[in-house]
Amino acid sequence: MEHYKVGDIAEKVGVNVETLRYYEKIKIMPKPKRMESRYRIYDELDLKRLLFIKRAKELGFTLKEIKELLNLKIESTATCGDVKHLAEHKLTDIEERIKDLKSIKNVLVKLVNQCVCEELSTDECPILEVIDPKTISLKGGDTI
Amino acid sequence: MEHYKVGDIAEKVGVNVETLRYYEKIKIMPKPKRMESRYRIYDELDLKRLLFIKRAKELGFTLKEIKELLNLKIESTATCGDVKHLAEHKLTDIEERIKDLKSIKNVLVKLVNQCVCEELSTDECPILEVIDPKTISLKGGDTI
DNA sequence: ATAATATCAGTAGTATAGTACGGAGTCAAG
DNA sequence: CTTGACTCCGTACTATACTACTGATATTAT
Incomplete structure (x- = not known):
């Protein structure tokens, strides 16, 4: 070793x-x-x-979350359910992260392609449109 | 408005x-x-x-990176190339993040499924195997 | 053998990203 | 027309995650 x-x-x-x-x-x-x-x-x-x-x-x-991820292992019958719940929760979180990262990625891809030959001028920041408001859920009247 | x-x-x-x-x-x-x-x-x-x-x-x-992302817009002919390069760089970074998040996700999926009915005991932490060493590139002899 | 380098433990300092506080001015409901 | 909630600005404090420093051992290279 x-x-x-x-x-x-x-x-x-x-x-x-x-x-x-x-x-x-x-x-x-x-x-x-x-x-x-x-x-x-x-x-x-x-x-x-x-x-x-x-x-x-x-x-x-x-670091706190990482510690939890590292502790995700099936240690005994007793804790199996807990581990499952925690893992499922982390899973949902990670899937949402992947989704939003992909949205950002798509905007960047478009931006890069626009750049290639045309001199398109984007007046407003294109990246603002990417986040699914559901991910965060606005409080109050949903005016967005 | x-x-x-x-x-x-x-x-x-x-x-x-x-x-x-x-x-x-x-x-x-x-x-x-x-x-x-x-x-x-x-x-x-x-x-x-x-x-x-x-x-x-x-x-x-x-916040520094976010500021850069928010400034990614095509303002003029002069800066188009710069924007493209920066966007491409961010893109690579984001693709790697997605890849590693997916790896973590897969381990979690396995873990959750293992939990379902069998009482499999995993002695070692299953999540350690997920990161592609290429993403970080170890220094010195590659003993991992 | 000795000089350079690495490690030890403990403590103090730093960067990032906020969060809280205080005293004064502003607004809106009863 | 006052009283409670909101906002103003500046400054100070906090949490997280390190990073640096000190003075004493330990190891390694020449």
Whole structure:
């Protein structure tokens, strides 16, 4: 089994060493084993976990949400239902994110194509039309 | 043309009044017109803009990135190429986000289905396998 | 063997994105 | 025509997620 010191894994994933210690403190990364010198030792699983955290953060999840995602595993009969509910909830959330990202993507595609040859001038910002108001649900009279 | 006071638009979109003033300060929302009493007046376009900002934030964009997205419009022949490049760059980024969100989604779907009837115990966290390492590109020997 | 580099723990400081507060002016309902 | 809700501006405070710094060990390269 491969193992890494804190500096190795940090460099591999592209976070800094302090971030790893911080993640340990807030319990999103598990306490690693130590060498006799008290140096932390990480393995492949830690590497994958850190990689997931990094990317999920870029995708807009908070560390708290990421922790929940990482804890989604079927540990026992007792918790299975809970896990299922939480997973279903996350699923809905993620599907909505994908939908809205696709809307933004489509606007960008159009914009790029407009740019190709014609010098069309768009007076108003084209990206404003993309968000499905249902996703957010306006309060009060729906004048939008 | 509909118009709103700061409290109206804030409540409609679900942000608070101070946030609107903050967005004005950092120039992600334009300076609104004022009534004689110096009260701010917002219109439909402002509403759409604020809605977009709110959702884009939830999708993981920073206010800085959102500002760039909102400025993506073809203003003149001169800037068309720039806009195109920036839009293409954003497009790639968004496509990668969608891809990784879909991967996470698939794992969640599997997890939910596993839960349905069988009491399968997954020893390790299933979600760790989802991120395409290419998206992040590990440094050093690719041992993952 | 010794100098450079890495790690340790703890604490303090930073960036982003708000959120709260205070005192004054404005508006609208009874 | 007042009283309660809303808005004004400026400033200060907060939460999240790091990032930097210190002084002491530990490891590694020459």
